[in-house]
Amino acid sequence: MPPYWSLGFQLSRWGYNSMDVLEKTVERLRQYDIPHDVQYCDIDCMERQLDFTYDDVNFAGLPEYIKKLKNDGMHYVIILDPFLTKDEPQGTYKPYELGQELGIWVNNSDGVTPAVGKAWPPGESVYPDYTNPKTAEWWIQMCMEFKAILDYDGIWIDMNEPSNFQNGQQPGCVENHLNYPPYVPDITGGLLAEKTLCPNSKTYLGYHYDTHSLFGWSQAKPTFYASQNATGKRAFVLSRSTFVGSGKYTGHWLGDNFSRWRDMHMSIIGMLEFNLFGIPYIGADICGFNEETTYELCLRWMQLGAFYPFSRNHNAIGHKEQDPGVFGEEFAAISRSALRIRYSLLPYLYTLFYHSHVSGNIVVRGLMHEFTSDPQTHEIDRAFLWGPALMIAPVLEEGARSVYVYFPEASWFDFYTGRQVSPSWLKKSVEVPAPLDVIPLFIRGGYILPTQFPARTTVLSRLNPFSLIIALDEQGEASGSLFWDDGDSIDPIKREEYFYVEYKFSNRTLKTTVIKNGYRGITTLAYSTIQILGFTSKPNVIFMNGEAIPSNRMHYSSNGKITLQISVPLFQELTISFGH
Structure with a gap:
């Protein structure tokens, strides 16, 4: 690590x-x-x-x-x-x-x-x-x-x-x-x-x-x-x-x-x-x-x-x-x-390194790695993935203000707006706007990315609240995980001094399951925001661990994005249900 x-x-x-x-x-x-x-x-x-x-x-x-x-x-x-x-x-x-x-x-x-x-x-x-x-x-x-x-x-x-x-x-x-x-x-x-x-x-x-x-x-x-x-x-x-x-x-x-x-x-x-x-x-x-x-x-x-x-x-x-x-x-x-x-995505990147450390998984991968059966991905070297979930499509040509992005068969969401990529773009190379101040980023449906509010250094950012970005697949499901420790101690995994939680979204319900709670510093950290991409309709009620959440803590946008404001310790297991 x-x-x-x-x-x-x-x-x-x-x-x-x-x-x-x-x-x-x-x-x-x-x-x-x-x-x-x-x-x-x-x-x-x-x-x-x-x-x-x-x-x-x-x-x-x-x-x-x-x-x-x-x-x-x-x-x-x-x-x-x-x-x-x-x-x-x-x-x-x-x-x-x-x-x-x-x-x-x-x-x-x-x-x-x-x-x-x-x-x-x-x-x-x-x-x-x-x-x-x-x-x-x-x-x-x-x-x-x-x-x-x-x-x-x-x-x-x-x-x-x-x-x-x-x-x-x-x-x-x-x-x-x-x-x-x-x-x-x-x-x-x-x-x-x-x-x-x-x-x-x-x-x-x-x-x-x-x-x-x-x-x-x-x-x-x-x-x-x-x-x-x-x-x-x-x-x-x-x-x-x-x-x-x-x-x-x-x-x-x-x-x-x-x-x-x-x-x-x-x-x-x-x-x-x-x-x-x-x-x-x-x-x-x-x-x-x-x-x-x-x-x-x-x-x-x-x-x-x-x-x-x-x-x-x-x-x-x-x-x-x-x-x-x-x-x-x-x-x-x-x-x-x-x-x-x-910096906001470092919890996700750090978790990818954890999986690489314990299982040999690849941290940065070509699209071919995830979409092996799609021959169009086999020669793509101008875009790449962080893990299975985040596609990065940088501008690599002088003067360009757009970039062609190939979207394999999956649900994809614009990182900046949360808007789902049109189904007509799938399995095609599509010209995407890329003004000078933007690097195109897309989240793949079916995955949950843990994030944290950024700061000038990681020492400071590690103190900030966490969020979850939940990008739903065609079945309305997603999963992910978070690994967390003190960030610099020797062999925290061997000493079991770490925190590991798994996330699962299915049937309009988010469940968090704490697998390992061995890091004492986790008690100072909390979730502040849950974002869900690809939600088909505005929920009429939301329950968290059986209690209704006030409606003013949830915002639903027309592009299918839900933003839910919460304040819950990271170590606390959650069940959040989104009613019809």
Whole structure:
């Protein structure tokens, strides 16, 4: 399970370059009341790009500023690269010296001398061999010691393919069947050692030829435990390189993309693929990492990114700022609107992650996943679903003010109005209006979505009242569930310290059944609103647990939407009947 705060909006940049710029960036998001949960700083915050350091000149006061962010309900994530310089003066850089003492590096083919490459740190770099158990212990120790310097909440591991600024280590890769095999995949440069280590390098588990693809996975596992041990809370790890099984320990982002419309579209494909790979916590750099973004591209990407499981705006040094507060009031207002929708839906998203955690269910899925027998869904990659119930159809073309949406056979409701999609639209691709301030969203009938009133951070939103959106299917039925816990404790499911309730609507009656009531904090939370979409007629009377509800607490609109105002604790089971 990801920590709840990691489902909030996140902001990063390689190139803040100073404490002043970082503070001003965060402040303008606050001035525009844009939801913002997590702040990052890239390698420019380090002292000369050295892991486990920070630049106390350009970023003087960073430790105190992080504490201030945390006091405001925000969280901070550090970046760590997998390589370390070997050229610092003796006695000045413990991470390297302790690693050298333990003998934990990836070695040359002799299995003794460390493989030496070139990366961000000054001088030459060595590469920890994360398949070695001693390396894991060393890494966890370093992360825990650094926690005392910067009070971080999560760890972002980058460049862990592993990256190298030269082809192979010094003095180059010898001619043999590992470094130059008879068959080479279609890779950049045509060399297995392109911008990485020689395949005949030695690791604890064997040749780098056999373990290269496991490098990110082997780093993610000890980083998971480092984050958990250092914070005493649920781990947050984000990795650029992942492998089968990585989803247990880390999320993934889709690497150094470009500020291009095509890259925004491709991010949907990558997001769907990684859910199939068992890594559901996935996203792309919103607005693009490389090149200059544009107002419209970044705005449409902010709307799409509001529906990535991992929602982070991040870009590269040398390019203009692209946070949602830098473009002015209109941009900020539209971004704020999209993110508030996200925050309102976080209880539903968090519940999807619960089902993924315990059952392996997919969080974000293509329409094909739900409508397998409909061949028209098999090639749709410009729209996607959160779970089975919410369809997102972003604008992916410059200048577009509408988008074509395919509606499989089901009941569908416009998220914004609650109006049911015309039956004539089903099994067709229909042009739907999408003005600049709107990302088209549709709720599928047959499902109940738990929501919560949004706020600027998840710490605040988690205190707010809950609502239920009940979208009825053709039979007038719907079902859903809610998982809830404290959001950041370790193994709450194993310890049975969570709350789980199931919802069922049938025969004009809503029933809530509490399956598990193990979270003590649930007593402070309550339902405030019930919305029902697709109700065919206005009920003449409503009973809640056998008592009639005053008519002034219910509103029925002509499009078949009922809004019922209540005030009932979440832990209390409900039976709400809607009379004819």
